[in-house]
Structure formats: C-alpha cells, structure tokens
Amino acid sequence: MTEPALKVEHLTKDFGHGRGIFDVNFEIKPGEVFGFLGPNGAGKTTTIRHIMGFTKPGQGSASVLGMDCTTQYSEIMKHVGYLPGEIALPEGVSGWExxxxxxxxxxxxxxxxxxxLLEMFDLDPQGNTKRMSLGTKRKLAVVTAFLADPEILILDEPTSGLDPAMQDKFIQFMVSEKRRNKTILLSSHIFPEVEATCDRIAIIKDGKIVSQVDANKLQHKEQKTFELFFANRKDLESASLGIGGRMGDHSLTVQVDSQDLSTFFNFQLRDRNVIRLVEHKFNLEKYFLDFYRTDKVFKTL
Ligand SMILES: Nc1ncnc2c1ncn2[C@@H]1O[C@H](COP(=O)(O)OP(=O)(O)OP(=O)(O)O)[C@@H](O)[C@H]1O
Ligand SMILES: [Mg+2]
Structure with a gap:
C-alpha cells in the first residue's frame, strides 16, 4: 500500500465551550484531491493550522509524507504550498520584491x-502591495505560495472573495495541478470548485467529521430517483401498493437501481396510467446542504 501524502489521526483540540476539533481522522493519497467542507466555525481552519504545524494538538497527530507536523514542520514546508484563508502580505514592498x-x-x-503562474493568473506584480486591489493581492498570494511548485497544496477557502472570472481561473489552476499529480487539500464552501476538482470529500461539523464520500460515486450514483404522476388518485394508490416508493398528495417517488431500469419501465410501469415522469438528478450541493442544516451523522457511500 502506498503511504498517504497526508494523514490526520485522532486530532483533537478542545478550545472549551464545545469549540474546537474532536477526534478528526482522514488520509489523503498521493495525487488525490480531497475536499474539506463544513459550515462556518466547523473546524476546517483549525485542522489545517495543525497540519501546517502552527498549533500543537491536544491529542492525536497530523503527518505529511510520513513526517510529524508538530516536530518536523520545517522539513514538511519544503514540500507544501499553503494558501491561508486570510491573506496578510507585507506592506511597503513591491510585488516583485x-x-x-x-x-x-x-x-x-x-x-x-x-x-x-504570472501568465495563468494574469498578474503584473509591479507596484506596492499597499496600493494593490484585493484581487491583485490574492493573485500575488497565490503566485508566491506556489512558485516553488510544491507537490502538496493546502488551500483554505482559496476562492472566497474572488470575482467569478478569478474563481474560474483558480479552478483551472487546481485542475491543471491535479493533472500534474499534485496532492491537494481544499477547504471550501463553493460547490462548483469542489465538483470540478475533488476525488473525495469529508464534511466536518461542530469539530467532528460527519461524512466521508467518494465524489465520483456521488456523481454517478447507481440509483435513480423518479417522481411519477398519475391520471387519478386510484391509479396513484394502486401503483404505490404495486411498486412501493414514497406516496405524496399527487405523485409517487421511487428509487430504481440503474441495472433494473428496463424491468421498471417494461413491467412495473405497464398499464399504470402514468401521465408524467420527472427524474430528480443527484445534486452535490443539495446533498451537502442537508448536512449543513440537519444533524445527519455518519453517512458513507
Ligand atoms: N485560537 C482559538 N481559541 C479559541 N477558539 C478558537 C480558536 N480558533 C478557533 N476557535 C474556535 O474553533 C471553532 C472552529 O473554528 P475554525 O476557524 O476552525 O472554523 P472554520 O471551519 O475554518 O470556519 P470558517 O468557514 O468560518 O472559516 C470555532 O468555534 C472557533 O471560534
Ligand atoms: Mg476557516
């Protein structure tokens, strides 16, 4: 088995009053893009700060390429490019300096x-950082974080505060880095960038990982959901008895395995007076918002 590029084991930091991170576990394989999602205050930045060696864990550990993040951070930094959520550039120097x-x-x-990188982000680093617009500062932070072409990228909400064109550029950058076999930890709230890049996704809530999913499996989910409408109530009730599903006021919602689709259409729906059929496609954003809102726990696909 290949050694993970990044490993977080039983990582715990209790700030008191229920705040902090508690027994966080995950692994990122070399070349994998790992999405780290969760509502505000969930513990994403705290976890990342441990990986960067800025904070000592209460319990547990984090390691990068087999090296401990608390004791070997200076060696680890040679392999990591880090883009913090809040960027602080030195003032009074030019971009070039x-x-x-x-x-x-x-x-x-x-x-x-x-x-x-300068070309990709369309950045002209002339001029003093003090007078740069927020977007230009962000671009400069991106370019300086990655100019050593590190093999592991740690990105804490990299596109928040960027305009849509810049967000697109950043997604392109991540996709091209992924093709170059980089390992990426991406903390994000932005679903299009997660969908475009991530192989696996973990959701953290109240300091605990509540779900870890394979993004490809999610998007090509083997089960289809159909909502069926019938000519009248009698047909709806009889279909519900015959094929199961969840009966609403006017429709029946059923889930069908992809391999059973032809049986479903040719036999189960025969002579059933279906007047309209709607497929409810799987939606990553909806799936995750469920976790943000409710107390859903431990779901794996
Ligand atoms: N140094 C600290 N001392 C005390 N509490 C802290 C400290 N750092 C973070 N916290 C608390 O820990 C929790 C997790 O914060 P964290 O910044 O990791 O969340 P986050 O998931 O990055 O949120 P966001 O999406 O808003 O960036 C929050 O309740 C926060 O207030
Ligand atoms: Mg944060």
Missing part, C-alpha cells in the same frame, strides 16, 4: 514555473 524574497526563501533557482 515580495516574489524575489519568497523565491530566495524557497530556494527557487529559475523563473519558469513563476512565469507560468
């Missing part, structure tokens, strides 16, 4: 990857 100092710190010898 900041880029050059980061290159030096990271031991980057040539500009090839830097140039591709």
């Amino acid at each position: 900041f880029i050059r100092s980061m290159q030096k710190m990271r031991g980057v010898k040539d500009d090839r990857y830097l140039n591709s």
Whole structure:
C-alpha cells in the first residue's frame, strides 16, 4: 500500500465551550484531491493550522509524507504550498520584491514555473502591495505560495472573495495541478470548485467529521430517483401498493437501481396510467446542504 501524502489521526483540540476539533481522522493519497467542507466555525481552519504545524494538538497527530507536523514542520514546508484563508502580505514592498524574497526563501533557482503562474493568473506584480486591489493581492498570494511548485497544496477557502472570472481561473489552476499529480487539500464552501476538482470529500461539523464520500460515486450514483404522476388518485394508490416508493398528495417517488431500469419501465410501469415522469438528478450541493442544516451523522457511500 502506498503511504498517504497526508494523514490526520485522532486530532483533537478542545478550545472549551464545545469549540474546537474532536477526534478528526482522514488520509489523503498521493495525487488525490480531497475536499474539506463544513459550515462556518466547523473546524476546517483549525485542522489545517495543525497540519501546517502552527498549533500543537491536544491529542492525536497530523503527518505529511510520513513526517510529524508538530516536530518536523520545517522539513514538511519544503514540500507544501499553503494558501491561508486570510491573506496578510507585507506592506511597503513591491510585488516583485515580495516574489524575489519568497523565491530566495524557497530556494527557487529559475523563473519558469513563476512565469507560468504570472501568465495563468494574469498578474503584473509591479507596484506596492499597499496600493494593490484585493484581487491583485490574492493573485500575488497565490503566485508566491506556489512558485516553488510544491507537490502538496493546502488551500483554505482559496476562492472566497474572488470575482467569478478569478474563481474560474483558480479552478483551472487546481485542475491543471491535479493533472500534474499534485496532492491537494481544499477547504471550501463553493460547490462548483469542489465538483470540478475533488476525488473525495469529508464534511466536518461542530469539530467532528460527519461524512466521508467518494465524489465520483456521488456523481454517478447507481440509483435513480423518479417522481411519477398519475391520471387519478386510484391509479396513484394502486401503483404505490404495486411498486412501493414514497406516496405524496399527487405523485409517487421511487428509487430504481440503474441495472433494473428496463424491468421498471417494461413491467412495473405497464398499464399504470402514468401521465408524467420527472427524474430528480443527484445534486452535490443539495446533498451537502442537508448536512449543513440537519444533524445527519455518519453517512458513507
Ligand atoms: N485560537 C482559538 N481559541 C479559541 N477558539 C478558537 C480558536 N480558533 C478557533 N476557535 C474556535 O474553533 C471553532 C472552529 O473554528 P475554525 O476557524 O476552525 O472554523 P472554520 O471551519 O475554518 O470556519 P470558517 O468557514 O468560518 O472559516 C470555532 O468555534 C472557533 O471560534
Ligand atoms: Mg476557516
């Protein structure tokens, strides 16, 4: 078995009053894009800050490439690019000065990857950081976080506060990094970017992981949901008795395995007077909002 690129085991940090993270466990394989979702205050940033070695765990541990995040963070930093949720750039320096100092710190010898990032994000790093717009500051933070072309990217809500065009650019960047076999931890509230990039998704709520799902399985779910409308109440009731499902006032909602579709249409629906049929397609956003709102626990697909 390949060693995980990133591993979080029984990670716990209790801030008191029910706040913090509690027994958080997950693993990210090399080359995998892992989505980390959860409502505000759920514990995403706290978990990430432990992985970055900024905070010591109360219990449990986090490791990157087999190295412990608390004791070996300086070695780990050579392999990780980190984009924090709240960006603080040094003031009073030009974009170029900041880029050059980061290159030096990271031991980057040539500009090839830097140039591709500047082009991808359409960034001109002239001028003082103090006078840059929020979008330009974000772009500069992105470029400086990744100019060493790290193999692991840790992104804490990377597109919040960006305009739609920039969000798109960032999604393209993540997709291209994924193709280059990077390992990515993406904390996010934005479903299109999660859908476009993630292989696996964990949901954290009140400091605990409440669900871990395979994104591909979710999107190509083997079960289809149909809502059937009938000519009259009698037909609806008799169909409900015959084929089961959930009966509403005017319709019957049924779930059918993909492999049983032809039996369902050719036999179960024969002579049933269906006047309208609607397929309810699976929707990632709806699935997750369920977790945000209710106390649904431990669902795996
Ligand atoms: N240093 C700290 N001291 C005390 N409480 C803290 C500290 N850091 C975070 N918390 C609390 O821990 C909980 C988790 O916060 P965290 O910032 O990890 O959430 P988050 O999932 O990143 O939320 P958001 O989506 O708003 O960024 C919150 O209740 C927060 O108030
Ligand atoms: Mg956060």
